[in-house]
Amino acid sequence: MINLVLFGPPGSGKGTQSEKLIEKYGLTHFSTGDILRDEISGKTDLGMKARAYMDCGELVPDKDVIAMVIKNLDKHQGSKGFIFDGFPRTKTQARFLRHELTDRDMRINLMIALNVEREELITRILKRGENSGRPDDERSVIEKRIEVYHKQSAPIIEFYKMMHKFISVDGKGGIEDIFKRICDTIERSIA
Ligand code: AMP
Secondary structure, three states, rough: OOOEEOOOOOOOOOHHHHHHHHHHOEEEEEHHHHHHHHHHOOOHHHHHHHHHOOOOOOOOHHHHHHHHHHHHHHOOOOOOEEEEOOOOOOHHHHHHHHHHHHHHOOOOOOOEEEEHHHHHHHHHHHHHHHHHOOOOOOOOHHHHHHHHHHHHHHOOHHHHHHHOEEEEEEOOOOOHHHHHHHHHHHHHHHO
């Protein structure tokens, strides 16, 4: 079983690369952003609450995200492993994930962080926003999301570094080149 955390600021390519990794390694995609957007489409209480945070680029409160993760983790029993995309995003979530996985006799093998410069992130998300229909793919919200990433999410890098599970990969260039770098990293570190 391989469990990966794909980490990086908004627009660093986590979603795109997750899709390719799932295909190659047969893993289960676990994107809290996608789950939250499904909750919004379903007009659930969680969705309605989460939307207010998401639309302005803030993080949804830990207690709501954690309750949602507990509900969804066990839906995939028997999976060959997970790619956690956009989760964990705070130290509380990182500690919670370690605890939940340990309880299930599982662990994170590697956190792979995609490294992309700020201007490139903004350009990529604005381009995605032309078709994504996501209200948070708009310039002022993108800037807020990048700020939130640096303040609240980037500190969890230390958590994975301490466990010798952190690797940074150059996230610039073509999709296939980045994918190859990620796969090489996985095979060097895990296989
Ligand atoms: P994403 O699709 O991963 O870019 O997430 C879109 C938005 O959903 C984020 O800007 C947050 O508002 C919210 N979100 C997704 N994952 C989390 C998380 N793990 N913790 C808190 N908020 C989250």
